[in-house]
Amino acid sequence: MDAFTTPLLAGTATGALLLIAALGLALTFGQMGVINMAHGEFLMAGAYTTYLTQQVVTSTDLSILVALPVAFLVAGALGLLLEVAIIQWMYRRPLDTLLVTVGVSLLLQQLAKDVFGAQGDPVHTPGWLDGNIDVLGYHWPFRQMFTIVLAGAALAGLGALLRYTAYGRRIRATVQNRDLAETMGVSTRAVDRVTFFVGSGLAGIGGVAVSLISGTNPNLGTTYIISAFLVVVAGGLGQLRGTVIAAFAVGVVTAFFTDWFSSSMAQVLTFALVVVFLQLRPQGLFTVRARGLA
């Protein structure tokens, strides 16, 4: 019985985590064509923020709730800094942006190692998350449910931002037609910054969730980032819907493969599935503007 429920529920939680991580990536990629390889390190920043928050807010029960907004701000600020310092100078060179952010990612990892030590620091799970509920034989941890709720909240928040706020309208206008938006008086530069801030901030929230799984360590970002990228690739662009479906699909499929084979094989098979998927549905990735090719 729980041969089915365990991978399904655990995979959904993993998918939720991937979703939080991938939302920011999909957002910045969709709008600016920028792939931020340091996005994983923003997750890491969120995790370390949780650790630091727990040093200040001694009540473990409260600390996670405090850490969430703080992590959002910290990671968002890092993202904003990255955008202002580097990325804004190279919007015409998406592949180069990707490589520069690889450099940033290396720097941040080493920095974390030097500041916090390579050992990793403990993050304590609050009492109200420390427990589980028996679902058909699987002791479903509250922490996993919390991750799913968090992803839902992040998604809802992002959706509300895009739909109901002035900034959201500007973001959508910019995504659909940057030049037109600009002629309509939208400052796409400002919009880009907001997007980067929000996207990176979401990674910070993801970092809080990750810290509840594995504490902190400097390599934490690299663990999740490749899967998050695969989610973005499989999900296609421009629509949050694709990212949501892809995130949960990758999470659940990986969990089943892990259950049936092993974690290592699950990585291999999930990658293979994404490549096969691209064979079947490359349409989401492919548009050509016919009137001018240059």
Place this chain on the structure above:
Amino acid sequence: MKQLQTWGRTWGPLLAIALVAVALLMVAPAVLSPFRLNNLGKYVCWAIAGVGIGLAWGRGGMLVMGQGVFFGLGGYAMAMHLKLEAAMASGGPDAVPDFMVLYGDGTMPGWWEPFRSGAFTLAAIVVLPALVAVVLGWAIFKRRVKGAYFAILTQALAVVFATLLVATIKQTGGFNGLNQFTQFFGYNLYDPVNKRMIYSIASVALVVCLVLVWQLYRSRFGELLVATRDAEERVRFLGHDPANIKLVAFVLAAVMASIGGALFAPITGIISPSDVDATASILLIAGVALGGRALLLGPALGALAVGFGRTTLSETFPDQWTYFLGLLFIVVILFLPAGLGSMWSQALGRLRSSRPTPTRASAPTPTDELEVAR
């Protein structure tokens, strides 16, 4: 004067390659200690892979972030043969590698068997990566997956490849990789003279690869490749399938990486997942970016420089190496996207007439993938 220019355009690059050949094959062995020469041999292996990356990325616009995979295919193919050679030298023609006895049940997987043959191994080093690259490239390019998507897929491939290696302990030695070779096609691997021989082979391989890309870059294919990089869809309406053009460059790059890996194994005496994973692949890219991705010699010299820097910087500032590497990416790509070598080309260009360079290969204009990304 004009004749001199034409002469220089055609023969200048060859002359430069010849200088590299002389430096690697005659000067270096004369002035370096065996240890440093062996180190240089290691960098040369990276440089061979770098030349391929220059072809695929610099000229073809395909950011190959997983060349470690092909480096590893060649490296492991060669290492399997060396491992079997070592086993057979001590345990007879049916002997199996020591780690299979230690970690497994002492039986050898069937697909190891042909690697007892040196000829098969040499063929596999070329054919294996080519096959993988064709299948993968076909799947990716024919579906018009490119730009950042392509880069991410190749990096994911490197991660998956390393994971697979680490998990298959009985077949590939897992995290430990393959090591403890004793001989190289019958030659004692720890004899300094033979080590120099392997170094020379690597250097010759590098020179051959350089001559090959020199010819490719001046050929019509080279022009078409650059055209594909800059305006893929336009090339389609010249009657070419861009997928095929990119595939050729991708496969050549894969084979070069494989040859680099195949020589890396005997030179360092080990090939392990950490030599082929995503980080190792990034390191390969770093050299190419530094030297100048689209230049003829840039990738190779850049790879040599990064290899040298890694050794010396880690000897001098063990903890700071990662900072250097990170900064290298940021500074070079941000301020000098065409690489250090471009400064030299620009200086040279100023000396010459104001005629345009034949192919605007060194100035990347990767707007095409942006269009598609939208």
Place this chain on the structure above:
Amino acid sequence: MFQSRTRFATGTVLALTAALSLSACGGSKSGEASASSASCVDTSGDTIKLGFLNSTSGAMAISEQTVRDSLSLAATQINAAGGILGKKIEPVVEDGASDPAVFAEKIEKLLTGDCVAAVFGGWTSASRKAMLPVVEADNGLLFYPVQYEGLEASKNIYYTGATTNQQIIPAMDFLKSKGVKTLFLAGSDYVFPRTANKIIKQYAAELGIEIVGEEYVPLDDDDWTTQVAKIVEAKPDFVFNTINGSSNVGFVKAYYEQGLSAKTTPIISVSIAEEEAPAMGKDVTGQFAAWNYFQSVKSPTNDAFIKAFQDEYGADRPTSDPMEAAYTSLYLYKALVEKADSFDVDEINDAADGVTFDAPEGTVTIDGENHHIAKTALIGQINADNQFDVVWSSEKPIEPDPFLEGYAWWDPSAE
């Protein structure tokens, strides 16, 4: 450009390079290899160079830095006490960068470039395997301070950490003595856990302990949820943990999260020591670990070691098994040299058998045959201070048996 008159000259270039390379190819065939160059170690001065080769960058840096620290401490102490054969130790430090190929490169540099008399370091098996052929070819010496999966012996390597019959097998004896009937194996997906579990499975069959599950997760993967669910389902008496590094945190969190605890399903670990225990983010009191040294070991030598270490590096720094083994390795080298009255590798090897040192863990003795050392096995239980209370001991040092030749149940070719 178009009217290029030059005929393409690849052929010429190829011929040139081929000729160049042939001149360099006068190598010698196997068998007639020239004898390895005589040792370049300089013993004429009043110092002796020793290489410390540890990763101070990369993923292994945190672990290996602790080894580096205790090696430095030992060198300082030995120098203060007059050195080795009257010569002061001059450490030459190198970074292995957590990369086996770099270890191979650096040990070559240390042995042939710096001409050190011996090298101390390495942590992962991969790094040791990479250094082994080099140190054998150069006829150098390597002292390796970490417990490992055994199945190796080299005349050029001294292993001062435990081999399997000094850690894994005693841990199983301990489990048997606790009346354990069922056991679950959880490990990282690499060589040490796989090999350790192979031994555990065979010995468990011998002891009548049933293995009710076996799960592996890649080294850099932290999510153990699915695997822990299988432990919950299998309800084993004990979990044998061979997980390495930060992945332990993910395992321990998932384990408590799904309602397991030291009371219901205790864990015995072989890689969680004094440094790792407080980093779990969970109260791990009551869980077990198998080592040959704990900071809590009561002996005057250990007290002196801890005091010296904490005076040097800070009172908050714990001492752990690999640190102690590294510290011991330098003193063993001193004892070896003094017994041989020479820095020559062959003479040291001839004198090796029976060399002892009164180490913090207790008296250790070198086995001249396999170059491992006899060590006492200890089982510790984590207390509220994240220290280990020793709850079981093998009482006397166990002779090292890296190939498990003395164990009839061991069949290396069985799965």
Place this chain on the structure above:
Amino acid sequence: MNDDYLEIRGLTVEFDGFRAVDAVDLTLLQGRLHFLIGPNGAGKTTLVDAVTGLVPATGLVRHRRQDLLRTKPHRIVRAGIGRTFQTATVFEGLSVLQNLDIAGGIHRRAWRMGFARRGTPSYVEEALEIIGLASLRDRPAGVLAHGQKQWLEIGMLLVQDARVMLLDEPVAGMSTEEREETGDLLRRIGSERTIVVIEHDMDFVRTYADVVTVMHAGKVLAEGTVAEIQADPRVQQVYLGRAHEPMQEADHA
């Protein structure tokens, strides 16, 4: 009459349920200058896209007994169908000569691609003469005037030996003289080719068109000579919604 003509039957292109091209029938014969006109959004460019394989379509497009809708874009080019784009797309970094040469790739065997260019192929020289850029042969295409780029693109089609040329607004943005030159060029090369021009400029259409097809809302509205078209009340209706001198003010956008 040989089979060197382009036959289009029931060609339909749908985007998310919207029919951009709706069951179009056209027969485009060799040796005549066809013009395709119509207001914005009439489906002219989409029609060309469908013929050249850039967007998926249903129906039939046949040239020399080959069904182009089942052919990949680069194979369509090799079958002798060439096109240009509204914004001239030449390789700006390459010289005029190199642009023409690179277009000649389809004449070469794959392995020949591995060699460097030696001398100028005769068909490149010819094209260079026809498009009148011989004196600018070594100029990078990027510095050419707008009109010259369009000619270069037409030259590339010549090198490709395109039997059918589909030109998308080739004279947009050109000066009057450039237009004349372009028109003459099209006349010169059109005698043995099938040429289709999408155009808004009615003066140009009037001067050079042999046959005009008017499209509206994805359908063919009318077909005939310039005079016939101008007289057609439906065409006037489409262009201005009222019936006086319609085409003079047809939009240029």
